Amino acid sequence: xxxxxxxxxxRSVKISTGIDLSQYKETQMKRRLTTLRNKRGFDxxxxxxxxxxxxxxxxxxxxxxxxxxxxxxxRNPNRWEVLEKKLLPELIRQRGPRLKCWSAACSTGEEPYTxxxxxxxxxxLAQCQIIASDIDEGALxxxxxxxxxxxxxxxxxxxxxxxxxxxEGGSYAVSSTLKKAVRFEKKNLLADPFDTEFDLIIxxxxxxxxTEEAKLELYRKxxxxxxxxxxxxxxxxxxxxxxxxxxxxxxxLFFYRKKSGAFPGSEGIYx
Numbered sequence: 001x002x003x004x005x006x007x008x009x010x011r012s013v014k015i016s017t018g019i020d021l022s023q024y025k026e027t028q029m030k031r032r033l034t035t036l037r038n039k040r041g042f043d044x045x046x047x048x049x050x051x052x053x054x055x056x057x058x059x060x061x062x063x064x065x066x067x068x069x070x071x072x073x074x075r076n077p078n079r080w081e082v083l084e085k086k087l088l089p090e091l092i093r094q095r096g097p098r099l100k101c102w103s104a105a106c107s108t109g110e111e112p113y114t115x116x117x118x119x120x121x122x123x124x125l126a127q128c129q130i131i132a133s134d135i136d137e138g139a140l141x142x143x144x145x146x147x148x149x150x151x152x153x154x155x156x157x158x159x160x161x162x163x164x165x166x167x168e169g170g171s172y173a174v175s176s177t178l179k180k181a182v183r184f185e186k187k188n189l190l191a192d193p194f195d196t197e198f199d200l201i202i203x204x205x206x207x208x209x210x211t212e213e214a215k216l217e218l219y220r221k222x223x224x225x226x227x228x229x230x231x232x233x234x235x236x237x238x239x240x241x242x243x244x245x246x247x248x249x250x251x252x253l254f255f256y257r258k259k260s261g262a263f264p265g266s267e268g269i270y271x
Contacts, residue, residue, distance in 0.1 A: 005044050005045045005046060006030055006045050008045070008046065009021075009033075009045035009046070009048070009049050010022050012049050013049065016053060018188055018191050019066070019135070019188060019190075019191075020190055020191065021066075022211075023190050023210055023211055023213070023214035024066075024209055024210055024211065024214075025209060025210065025211060028209065029066075029209070032065055033045075033048075033062075033065065033066075036061065036062065036065050040058065060136075060137070060138045063135065063136040063137070063138065064136055064138055064139065066135070066136070072110055072151075072152050072154070072155060073110045073113065073114050073148075073152060073153050073155060073156045074114055074155040074156055074157070075110070075111070075155070075204070075205075076236055077155050079233070079236070079253070079254055079255075080114060080118070082252050082253075082255070083118065083233065083255070084118045084121070084122070086252065087231060087251060087252065087255060088118065088119070088122060088200075089122065091199055091200065091229075091230075091231070092122065092124060094229060095199055095229070097123075097124035097127040097128070098124075098127045098128065098129075099119070099124065099127075099128045099129070099199040099200060100128070100129045100131075100197060100198050100199050100200075101115060101119075101128060101129065101130045101131070101198065101199060101200040101201075101202070102130075102131045102132070102133070102195070102198050102200070102201045102202070102225070103115060103130065103131070103132040103133070103182075103202045103203075104133055104187075104189060104201060104202065104203040104206070104222075105133070105134055105135075105189060105203055105206040106132035106133060106134050106139075106140075106143060106184070107134055107136075107139050107143070108139045108142040108143050108148075109132065109139075109140075109142065109143025109144070109146065109182070109184070110148070110152060111132070111202055111204065112130055112132035112143075112182045112184075112202075113146070113164075113174050113178050113182065115130060115200075115202065116130055116178045116181045116182055117160050117163075117164050117178065119181075120164070120177065120178075120181075121160075125177070125181055126181075128181070129183075130181055130182045130183065131182075131183050131185065131195070132182050132183065132184050132185070133184070133185050133186065133187035133189075134184075134186065134187070135186065135187065135188050135189070137186055140184050140185075140186060143182075143184050144179070144184055146173055146174040146178070146179050147168065147171050147172070147173045147174075148171060148172050148173075148174075149170065149171055149172075150170055150171070150172065152172075153165065153172050163175075164177070164178055189203075189206075189218060189221075190210075190214060190217075190218070194221050194222070194224070194225040195225060196224065196225050196227075197225075197227045198225050198226050198227065198230055199226075199227060199229075199230045199231070200230060200231045200233065201222050201225060201226060201230070201231070201232050201233070202233040203218075203222065203232070203233070203234060203235075204233065204234055204235035204236075204238070205235035205236075205237070205238070206235070207234065207235070207238050208235065208237050208238055219240060219246045219248075220246060222246075223246040223247050223248055223258060226258035227258065228258050228259065228260040229257060229258060229260065230257070230258045231251060231255055231256065231257055231258075232248065232255070232256045232257075232258070233254065233255055234254050234255075234256070235254065236254060238254070239254065240256060243256050244259075247259045
C-alpha cells in the first residue's frame with residue numbers, strides 16, 4: 001500500500017506540475033519527501049498531495065526539498081580559478097566578448113553571480129548574456145534579491161567581496177551591476193526545451209540526484225544546446241565517463257568541450 005501511495009503521488013505531481021519524480025533516484029527522493037510529509041503531519045502521500053495543491057507555502061516547501069538548494073559563491077574555488085584563468089580567456093579569444101552563458105539549476109543565485117563577477121573582471125560582462133534558471137520559484141526570488149548570509153561568501157576572494165558586495169549587517173548584497181547582468185527564469189530541466197548556441201553551460205551538483213536514464217538525456221540536451229567549442233561545467237561528483245557519446249571531450253577536470261562536426265553516435269535521436 002505504501003508503494004502504491006507513493007506511486008500515485010508521483011503520477012499526480014507529474015499531471016499537476018509537470019515535475020516527473022520518477023526521474024529522480026527513488027530511494028533518496030522518497031526518503032526526503034516522507035520526512036517532509038511526516039513533519040507536516042500527513043499519514044499518506046495522498047493526503048500530502050491534496051495539501052500542497054491547496055497551500056502555496058507547502059508547495060514551495062515541497063519544491064525546495066525537491067531541488068536541494070545548497071549553494072555557495074566560488075564553490076570548489078580551484079575549479080572556478082581554472083574557468084577564470086584558462087577557459088574563459090580561451091573562449092573570449094576564439095569567440096570575442098559576446099558570450100552566451102547559462103547557469104542551469106542555479107538555486108539561490110550564487111553560481112551565476114560568481115560567473116558575472118569573473119566576466120566583469122575579464123572586462124566583458126556588459127557584452128555577455130547570462131541566463132540562470134531553476135524549478136523553484138522561491139529560490140529564484142531569493143536570487144533576484146541578491147542578499148546572502150556571511151557563510152555564503154566565505155570563499156569569495158577579498159577583491160571580489162570588496163568590489164561586488166555591500167555589507168548589510170550580517171548579510172552581503174550583490175551590486176546592482178551583477179543583478180542587471182543575470183536574467184533569472186523558471187525552468188524544469190527534465191521537461192522544458194533548452195535554448196541553443198551557448199558558449200558556457202554550468203550545471204553542478206544537481207545531476208547526481210537523477211536516475212541514469214535522466215542523466216543521459218540531460219547530457220544529450222546540454223550537448224545540443226552548446227555551440228561547437230562551447231563548455232559544460234559539472235560538479236565534482238558528476239564526471240562524465242564517456243563524453244564522446246555526447247559529442248563532448250574533456251577540456252579540464254569537470255569541464256567538457258562540445259566537439260565540432262556531426263554527432264558520432266548511431267542513435268537517431270542525436271541527428
